[in-house]
Amino acid sequence: MKKKILIFIITYHASFKILTVLDKIKKINKKKDDFKVLINEDCSKDDKIDYIKKIKFPKKIKIILNKKNIGYGANIKKCLAYALKKKFDYTIMIHGDDQYDAKYIPIMVKRLKDPNVHAVTGSRMLNRSGALDGGMPIYKFIGNIILTKIFNILYKTNFTDCHTGMWGYNLKIFKSIKLNKMDDGFNFDNNTRISLINHKFNVKEISIKTYYRTEVRRWHIIYAYNFLRYILTDFFKGKKI
Numbered sequence: 001m002k003k004k005i006l007i008f009i010i011t012y013h014a015s016f017k018i019l020t021v022l023d024k025i026k027k028i029n030k031k032k033d034d035f036k037v038l039i040n041e042d043c044s045k046d047d048k049i050d051y052i053k054k055i056k057f058p059k060k061i062k063i064i065l066n067k068k069n070i071g072y073g074a075n076i077k078k079c080l081a082y083a084l085k086k087k088f089d090y091t092i093m094i095h096g097d098d099q100y101d102a103k104y105i106p107i108m109v110k111r112l113k114d115p116n117v118h119a120v121t122g123s124r125m126l127n128r129s130g131a132l133d134g135g136m137p138i139y140k141f142i143g144n145i146i147l148t149k150i151f152n153i154l155y156k157t158n159f160t161d162c163h164t165g166m167w168g169y170n171l172k173i174f175k176s177i178k179l180n181k182m183d184d185g186f187n188f189d190n191n192t193r194i195s196l197i198n199h200k201f202n203v204k205e206i207s208i209k210t211y212y213r214t215e216v217r218r219w220h221i222i223y224a225y226n227f228l229r230y231i232l233t234d235f236f237k238g239k240k241i
Contacts, residue, residue, distance in 0.1 A: 002032065002033050002034050003033045003034065003089040003090060003109075003113070004033070004034045004036075004086075004087065004088045004089050004090075005033050005034065005035050005036070005088060005089065005090045005091070005092065005109060006035075006036050006037075006038055006079075006082070006083045006086070006088040006090070006091045006092070007025060007035060007036070007037045007038070007091075007092045007094065007102075007105060008037070008038040008039075008040065008076075008079035008080075008082075008083070008091060008092070008093055008094075009021060009037065009038070009039045009040070009093075009094055009095070009096050010040050010042065010072070010075045010076060010079065010093065010095060010096060011039065011040070011041050011042070011044075011095070011096025011097070012041070012042040012043075012044055012069070012072075012075075012096070013044045013045070014095070014096040014097035014098075015041060015044060015052050015096060017096055017097050017098045018039065018052065018055070018096055019055070020098050021094065021096060021098050021102055022037070022061070024098075024101065024102035024103055025037060025102045025105070027103070028102065028103075028105055028106055029106065033109065035060070036060050036061075036062070036088075037060060037061040037062070038061075038062045038063075038064065038079055038082060038083075039052070039057075039061065039062070039063050039064070039096070040064045040066065040075050040078060040079050041063070041064070041065050041066065041096075042066050042069050042070060042071070042072075042075045043065070043066045043067065043068050043069040043070075045069075052065070053065075062082075064078065064079075064082075066078075070184065071184045071185050072184075072185055072186045072188060073182060073183045073184040073185050073186070073187070073188030073191075074184040076093065076188050077179050077180075077182065077184070077188070079091070079093070080169070080171075080174065080179060081179065083171060084171055084174060088171060089170070089171060090109060090112045090168060090169065090170055090171065091168070091169050091171060092105050092108055092109070092167070092168045093165070093166065093167045093168070093169075094166060095165055095166075098211065099165070099210050099211055099212065100122055100164075100165060100166035100208065100210060101208065101209065101210070101211075104122055104166070104206060104208050107206050108120045108122070108166075108168035108206060109168070111168070111204050111206065112168050112169075112170050114204075116202055117170070117202050117203075117204050118169075118170050118172075118173050118196065118201035118202050118203065119167065119168060119169050119170065119173065119192075119196055119201065119202075119203045119204070120167070120168035120203070120204050120205075120206060121159075121161070121164050121166060121167055121168075121193075121203060121204075121205050121206075122161075122164050122166030122167075122205075122206055122207075122208035123159075123160045123161035123164060123205040123206065123207055123208065124136065124144075124161050124164060124208060124209070124210050125144060125145070125148070125160040125161040126160050126161070126205060126206075126207035127207050127209070128141075130207075130209045131144075131209075131210070133209075134209050134210045134211050134212060135210075135211060135212035136210070136212055137212070139220070140220060143220065143224055144161060144162075144163050147162060147163065147224060147227055147228070148160065148161060148162040148163070150228070150231070151193075151231055154231060154232075154235045155194075155197050155231075155235070157197065159193075159203075159205065160205060161205065162190065162193060162227075163189075163190075163223075163227075164189070164208075165189060166208060167189065167192070173196065173199070173201055176199045176201075177192070177195045177196070177199060181195075182195070183226075183230070185226070186222075186223045186226070187223070187226045187227060187230055190227050190230055190231070191230065194230070194231065194234050198234075
């Protein structure tokens with residue numbers, strides 16, 4: 001039986017890449033399942049919204065233009081709420097800057113069809129040399145290894161990349177995981193990973209390659225601080241999410 005699958009693209013200051021991302025999605029064999037694409041633009045402060053408005057999208061693509069910037073996590077929540085309301089079976093999240101290649105979507109869907117798999121993530125670190133070849137900054141490469149190691153020690157897991165932004169979800173998990181408890185900022189993915197572990201859900205990694213644009217180091221320092229704060233609070237104080 002065909003599954004209903006929502007591919008949602010979150011974008012902020014990267015809408016000029018949307019057509020590139022959509023071209024890659026078009027190349028995916030979508031005959032086996034019922035696919036729909038959702039693009040959520042988080043109120044970019046440049047001309048990207050006007051750029052999106054000028055594009056003529058097919059009927060299978062829905063556009064949401066936020067009237068104000070709501071943040072990375074809140075943007076994801078909005079997409080997931082739409083998927084739950086429309087009764088999709090699975091969702092795949094990619095970013096509008098084309099950092100995470102849409103060509104991996106069929107592999108993620110295949111993994112999600114395993115009844116024992118509840119979420120799938122794209123790992124840049126299963127092949128570490130590939131991460132560097134794709135332009136991952138060295139400070140981010142080292143930081144990823146250290147923070148992921150800390151996470152694995154605390155939660156007795158064996159993830160290779162706890163900081164990826166490419167996710168696939170079996171939407172049944174959100175009967176247990178409450179979206180309103182998840183972070184509205186950049187630690188949404190981390191919150192979700194912790195909650196999946198706390199609820200004994202199975203998260204599978206697949207190997208992916210990525211392409212990096214200009215990185216803002218200050219954002220990653222803030223992210224790293226919040227990442228550690230969240231996992232230590234959850235682990236030592238027992239504030240389960």
